[in-house]
Structures are given as structure tokens and as C-alpha cells.
Amino acid sequence: MSEWIPSAHELERRELRRQQRLRRTLLATVVTVLVFGGLLAGVLASPGWPSVHALFFNGHHAHDSFHEVLKGFWINVKLFMLCEPCILASALGLALARTTRSPWLTPLRLVAVVYTDVVRGVPTILLVFLFAFGFPALRLQGIPNSALFWAGAALIVSYSAYVAEVFRAGIDSIHPSQVNSASALGLSRAQTMRFVVVPQAARRVVPPLLNDFVSLQKDTALVASVGVFDAVFSARDYGNYNFNYTPLVVVAGFFVVCTVPLARFCDWLQRRWLERERAGAL
Amino acid sequence: MTAPLLELADVRKSYGDKVVLADIDLTVDRHDVVCLIGSSGSGKSTLLRCLNLLEQIDDGVIRFDGEEISDPRVDPRGVRRRVGMVFQAYNLFPHLTVLDNCILAPMRVHGVTRSEAVQRARELLAQFGLSDQVDKHPDRLSGGQQQRAALVRALCTGPELLLLDEITAALDPELVGEVLTIVRDLAAAGTTMVLATHEMSFARDVATQVCFLDNGRILEQGPPSQLLVAPEQERTRQFLRRVLPPAG
Numbered sequence: 001m002s003e004w005i006p007s008a009h010e011l012e013r014r015e016l017r018r019q020q021r022l023r024r025t026l027l028a029t030v031v032t033v034l035v036f037g038g039l040l041a042g043v044l045a046s047p048g049w050p051s052v053h054a055l056f057f058n059g060h061h062a063h064d065s066f067h068e069v070l071k072g073f074w075i076n077v078k079l080f081m082l083c084e085p086c087i088l089a090s091a092l093g094l095a096l097a098r099t100t101r102s103p104w105l106t107p108l109r110l111v112a113v114v115y116t117d118v119v120r121g122v123p124t125i126l127l128v129f130l131f132a133f134g135f136p137a138l139r140l141q142g143i144p145n146s147a148l149f150w151a152g153a154a155l156i157v158s159y160s161a162y163v164a165e166v167f168r169a170g171i172d173s174i175h176p177s178q179v180n181s182a183s184a185l186g187l188s189r190a191q192t193m194r195f196v197v198v199p200q201a202a203r204r205v206v207p208p209l210l211n212d213f214v215s216l217q218k219d220t221a222l223v224a225s226v227g228v229f230d231a232v233f234s235a236r237d238y239g240n241y242n243f244n245y246t247p248l249v250v251v252a253g254f255f256v257v258c259t260v261p262l263a264r265f266c267d268w269l270q271r272r273w274l275e276r277e278r279a280g281a282l
Numbered sequence: 283m284t285a286p287l288l289e290l291a292d293v294r295k296s297y298g299d300k301v302v303l304a305d306i307d308l309t310v311d312r313h314d315v316v317c318l319i320g321s322s323g324s325g326k327s328t329l330l331r332c333l334n335l336l337e338q339i340d341d342g343v344i345r346f347d348g349e350e351i352s353d354p355r356v357d358p359r360g361v362r363r364r365v366g367m368v369f370q371a372y373n374l375f376p377h378l379t380v381l382d383n384c385i386l387a388p389m390r391v392h393g394v395t396r397s398e399a400v401q402r403a404r405e406l407l408a409q410f411g412l413s414d415q416v417d418k419h420p421d422r423l424s425g426g427q428q429q430r431a432a433l434v435r436a437l438c439t440g441p442e443l444l445l446l447d448e449i450t451a452a453l454d455p456e457l458v459g460e461v462l463t464i465v466r467d468l469a470a471a472g473t474t475m476v477l478a479t480h481e482m483s484f485a486r487d488v489a490t491q492v493c494f495l496d497n498g499r500i501l502e503q504g505p506p507s508q509l510l511v512a513p514e515q516e517r518t519r520q521f522l523r524r525v526l527p528p529a530g
Binding site for chain 2: 007009
């Protein structure tokens, strides 16, 4: 079998496929250049562009504010890196609480339902206000009383409700036959969840989870509203002193730089799962 | 003198280094019933999937109704409009009722009006003993019923060629009968079919031609009376000894 050489016909076909690919790539390039070039030209040609350019895209101010913004952004990064694991854990807990069947756990189930309904109904910024100003006023002992801590707690509380629904949708999407075959092997309900259902569900919901994570990253900017010196607050601070909004654009750049590699990583992860699990599937 | 409905010459398919089909030559005339037999992994399913362009072949030529369909310029959908396929795992759409499964392609691909599509689907479903299941969702049906529904779904578009990929492999013996009876009727009505099967007695009754695949090659082909009774190759004899019940 090693002595097989592609026939002339096959070679011709490969050449054809190559040409088809080339034509598609070419078309894609032309369309992309035209669309984005057109948009760019439209913006640059607009009458107000020079003043917008000076106010939002000023190289000097970008350079000047960079350090302050970076310092503030580090707070945002710490915040979402610490919040996200807590959110994932509590959201999964909430979702699992809703899928329990045991009569003993009925109160837990009710709490999960009410929690999701109520928390999702309250605007996140209000939760941040309530937590950051309300809890420190209680003067609780043994836990930090800083606005930053409680703003973070508010984000966890708020996002857990959303992410829980994402997990629940994932869990519901697993075909009952999977649960049946796990039960048939003698696994308990909890084991079935732990080893069969949740691993499959989690893979399915990676894109919406990423969605919520990116959303969380941006919502860490809400802590600026309770006086925490994060990236947005620093940028606004700088802008108010210097009458220039360029630092806000710098902040936007920071957030984008953070989310894009993450999105690519998730894409890569999903492709790998698909290749491994769906190879040659019908 | 018309061209054969389907013609394969020197077809080859590999996944990386693994050659799954090699030197496949096969001719299927109209009203032929070609049975592909061979052990699991011999390439039967891959061959069927190549025929309606679900897989890209690596060499050789596939002609359908005289036209080379392995040409990259050929629109696969044009071919699939004329070819029906039924899978081992039924692959019915679980979110649609049996009727909606059956009228999806006629309406969306073939531009048949809803009333016409429904009428034809109901006729076929009735013919296949599924009148009571029309408005149920597939998961509520038994395996045999699901597979019959899948057959109806494939037939609703009036395909010129029907590909059946081990459609009874997931069914218990009692249900195998009800599905095979239908395939027999289809064969008797002159439907051109290529099917992969493990049911040797069925192949003997229905096939006009049997191909024995081994390691991705057609080791032997001929009418069932010859291939299943007096095969030339030792490998074929070996396979048949294992799958055929001992004579007498």
C-alpha cells in the first residue's frame, strides 16, 4: 500500500481544490479590505474627525496617562481573577441545587430558584452600591470593610445568578440516555452528575461562560462608582484634570487586550474537544 | 445504452496514514441492489459516506448518472437531492415530530408545497405501518419504528439511489424483520440501493450483487448465489463461516 502514487486525475483534482481555496481566500480578502477600508474612510472624512482625534486619540495624553491607568487596571485584573472562580463554583452549586430530586433538599431548591429570580432582577450597579456602602456600615468583625471587597462580593452574587442559568441549560441539554446508562452502571445521582453529566454540560457551555466572564471583566469597572481607584476611575481622574478623554480609550484597549487571547484560547479548547470526541461521528 | 446509475473506479480514501478504502471498483445499474458485507471496520460505512459526498475521496472517480461527482466543482447538494441515506443510529431530528422529520427536505430542499409533502409523507408512513406515530416525536417510538420513520424520511424526496448503512444493526431480531420486510418491498419495487449489512440471509434474497470488503478493498464481488455459496477467496469463506449459521 505504500507504493500508491496519486493518479493524474487526483492530482488534477487537488490542483482544482487548491484553485478553489485560492479564489475563496482572495474573495475574502477583497471583501474585508473593501468593507473595513470604506468604514475607515467614512470616519476619517467626517467633518468632526480632527477634534475627535485630538480629544480621544491624543498620543501625548495616552503616553502620559498610561502608567496611572495600568496601575488601576491591575485592580480590575485582580478583581475578576478572584471573582471568576468563586462565581463558577457558586453558580454550579446553584444549578445543581435546582436539579436535585431528594425531598430533603426542597428548601435548597427553593432558595436556588428565588435567589436566581431576585438577584437577576436587580441591576448590577445597584448591588455594587448596596454592598459597598451597606455592609461596611454594619461594622462586621473579622472581614474586610473596604469598598473594594464588598464591590467584589456584589459582583460574585450578581454573576452567580446568571452563570447558574448557563450551567442549568447545559445540564438540561444532556440527553436522558446518558443519565440512564450511568444509573445502569450503578452510579448514584450525585456521581452521575459529577462524572457524566456535568463534564459534558460544562464543555457545551464554554462559549456562554466565556461571554459572562468577559462581561464580568468589563463590569469590574463598576467599582469606580463606589470610589475604588481602578482603571476607569484613574482615567476619568486624569481626564478631568487635563480635559482629554484619551485615557478612556487606553482603558478600552486594556480590556480588549485581556479578552481577545481568552476568546482564542476557548476556541482552541473547544476545537480540541470536538476533534477528540466527534472524530468520524455519523 | 444508458450509463450505469453509479460507477466507481479506483476509489481511495485515507485518514492520515490509515488507508480505509483502496482500489474500489463498483458499478451499480438502475434497479440493482448491491449488498456490502464484511467485518466491522472493513470500510463499508466509509464507502457509503463517500457515495453521497459526506467524505472527500483521495483518489479515483465516482460517477453518478454519467456525471463525475468526485469533481470539486460539483455541488454536493445537487447530488444529495437525488440520493437518500439511512443511518445505523436512525439520526432522526429529536425536536421534530415524525411527520415534520419527513416533510423537512421535500419542502426546504425540493420546494414541494406543504400540503403535497404532508400527503406523500402520510401515504408512505401509512404504508410502513406508522399511521399512529405521525405526530409523535422520534424518542417516543420503538427502535424499529424509528428506523422505519428514518426510511420514510429518506424516501419522501423520491431518491434515485438509496444508501442504507447497517440500518438493522441497532435493532433486536424481532424488529430487524419489520425493517427488512420494507427494504425487500422497496427492492421488489425496483428501488436502486447500496446497503451495508450483516444480515446474510437478507443479502441472499434481495441482492443482485454482493461485495465482500476486507481491509478497505473489495476482495470479491458477484451475484449472491455465487459469492455467498461458493466464494473464491479463502478470506471470504472464513468470514462467511463465522456469520452464516451452519448448514443443515
